[in-house]
Amino acid sequence: MQTAVTIDPAAMLREAGLRVTDSRIAVLTALANNPHAGADALFVRVQQVLPNTSRQAVYNVLNDITDAGLARRIEPAGQPGLFELRVGDNHHHIVCKTCGAIADVDCVTGHAPCLTPNETQGFDLSEAEVTFWGVCANCKTAALPNTSIVPA
Amino acid sequence: MQTAVTIDPAAMLREAGLRVTDSRIAVLTALANNPHAGADALFVRVQQVLPNTSRQAVYNVLNDITDAGLARRIEPAGQPGLFELRVGDNHHHIVCKTCGAIADVDCVTGHAPCLTPNETQGFDLSEAEVTFWGVCANCKTAALPNTSIVPA
DNA sequence: TCACTATTTTGACCTATTCAAAAAAGTGCG
DNA sequence: CGCACTTTTTTGAATAGGTCAAAATAGTGA
Numbered sequence: 001m002q003t004a005v006t007i008d009p010a011a012m013l014r015e016a017g018l019r020v021t022d023s024r025i026a027v028l029t030a031l032a033n034n035p036h037a038g039a040d041a042l043f044v045r046v047q048q049v050l051p052n053t054s055r056q057a058v059y060n061v062l063n064d065i066t067d068a069g070l071a072r073r074i075e076p077a078g079q080p081g082l083f084e085l086r087v088g089d090n091h092h093h094i095v096c097k098t099c100g101a102i103a104d105v106d107c108v109t110g111h112a113p114c115l116t117p118n119e120t121q122g123f124d125l126s127e128a129e130v131t132f133w134g135v136c137a138n139c140k141t142a143a144l145p146n147t148s149i150v151p152a
Numbered sequence: 153m154q155t156a157v158t159i160d161p162a163a164m165l166r167e168a169g170l171r172v173t174d175s176r177i178a179v180l181t182a183l184a185n186n187p188h189a190g191a192d193a194l195f196v197r198v199q200q201v202l203p204n205t206s207r208q209a210v211y212n213v214l215n216d217i218t219d220a221g222l223a224r225r226i227e228p229a230g231q232p233g234l235f236e237l238r239v240g241d242n243h244h245h246i247v248c249k250t251c252g253a254i255a256d257v258d259c260v261t262g263h264a265p266c267l268t269p270n271e272t273q274g275f276d277l278s279e280a281e282v283t284f285w286g287v288c289a290n291c292k293t294a295a296l297p298n299t300s301i302v303p304a
Numbered sequence: 305t306c307a308c309t310a311t312t313t314t315g316a317c318c319t320a321t322t323c324a325a326a327a328a329a330g331t332g333c334g
Numbered sequence: 335c336g337c338a339c340t341t342t343t344t345t346g347a348a349t350a351g352g353t354c355a356a357a358a359t360a361g362t363g364a
Contacts, residue, residue, distance in 0.1 A: 018341095019330050019331075020330075020331095021341090021342065023342080023343075024342090038320090039320075039321080040319095052343095052344090053343085053344095054343070054344055054345075055321095056321095056344070056345080056346095057342080057343055057344075059320095059321070059322080060342070060343075061342095063322095073229070074229070075227075075229035075230070077226070077233075078227070080320055081229075081320080081321090092269070094269065094272065094273060094275050094277070097278070103273040103275065105269040105271065105272075105273070106269075106271070117244070117246065117257040117284060119257065119258070120246065120257075120284075120286070121255040121288075121289075122289035122292075123246050123248065123284070123286040123289070124287045125284055125285075125286040126249070126287070127284070127285040127286070128282060128283070128284050129282070129283045129284075129285065130280060130281070130282050130283075131280070131281045131282075131283070132269060132272075132277055132279070132280050132281075133277075133279040133281065134272070134277040134278050134279070135275060136274060136275050137273075137274030137275070140274075140276055171309095171310060171311070171360085171361050171362075172361075173310090173312085173360075173361070174360095175311080175312075190351095191352080192350095192351085205312085205313095206312070207352095208314080208353090209313075211351095211352065212311070212312070213311095232350080232352085233352085
């Protein structure tokens with residue numbers, strides 16, 4: 001049984017041409033274990049390992065690894081930027097309108113035909129991003145009337 | 153030739169059960185003429201008509217009309233919230249990665265089959281939002297090497 | 305026109321994020 | 335291994351976008 005996701009942060013960084021530093025390793029590791037985490041959550045995680053790390057360092061690292069293509073930044077409306085290592089596979093996200101929880105959704109139809117708009121208004125199209133909105137299982141349960149609570 | 157879009161803001165407000173105020177009329181009018189405008193841009197427009205209007209009033213109005221279903225708020229990654237009156241027709245947007253320009257894209261396939269994910273991870277699905285990313289015609293032109301400029 | 309409630313103003317405050325300068329640390333090379 | 339060079343990190347301030355709250359004002363139905 002594995003509790004931690006295993007990746008090789010140092011190798012990832014080297015391949016991307018980035019220097020291998022403690023902060024970067026810590027952020028990558030934290031991100032591997034917490035997909036869709038925001039800068040703040042990652043800062044907390046990183047501090048558990050490297051207590052002297054600054055918030056700014058986390059932002060730096062996130063920008064660096066995002067630019068380098070190691071991470072992807074998503075930003076559902078109403079939420080701060082979130083990050084994930086799962087990159088380049090064109091998957092999408094489903095976001096809970098109530099609590100903000102996010103789950104991955106694999107692209108159903110590959111190069112989905114309906115994702116090429118027929119009018120591109122003169123734009124050179126490069127990407128289609130799909131965000132599903134709904135209510136997660138937890139929030140659904142929480143919203144139910146408490147039918148089982150009967151006063152004595 | 154029509155330079156201004158004509159809507160009936162007062163009627164819209166009344167139907168929505170909102171009080172008809174100058175600020176609201178001004179914001180709705182500004183929005184009708186500037187789809188995909190942000191709070192700040194609208195504030196500037198509104199001030200041209202009602203110079204005493206506060207920025208906060210614009211935020212209030214935008215929240216009110218959005219809650220009332222008169223406007224929709226979109227928030228492409230990396231941009232502030234933008235608003236549009238075109239509501240309830242499930243259209244999507246194409247955003248220029250270079251300058252942030254936004255155009256409407258009608259939903260190509262109606263209830264697009266590929267927009268129902270096969271795994272919903274326990275979520276109650278209510279909406280699918282599609283954002284296309286690309287480069288607009290202007291930015292495409294601007295990015296071209298200036299082949300025609302030849303020094304004498 | 306009144307009374308009641310909703311809206312607006314004013315000004316403080318907050319979160320997420322970036323900027324900038326100095327200090328510290330990674331890396332290739334001798 | 336140790337230096338020089340460059341990148342990264344720290345520190346602290348600053349910014350954008352937006353919310354909160356209380357008092358003043360303005361719509362609205364009767």
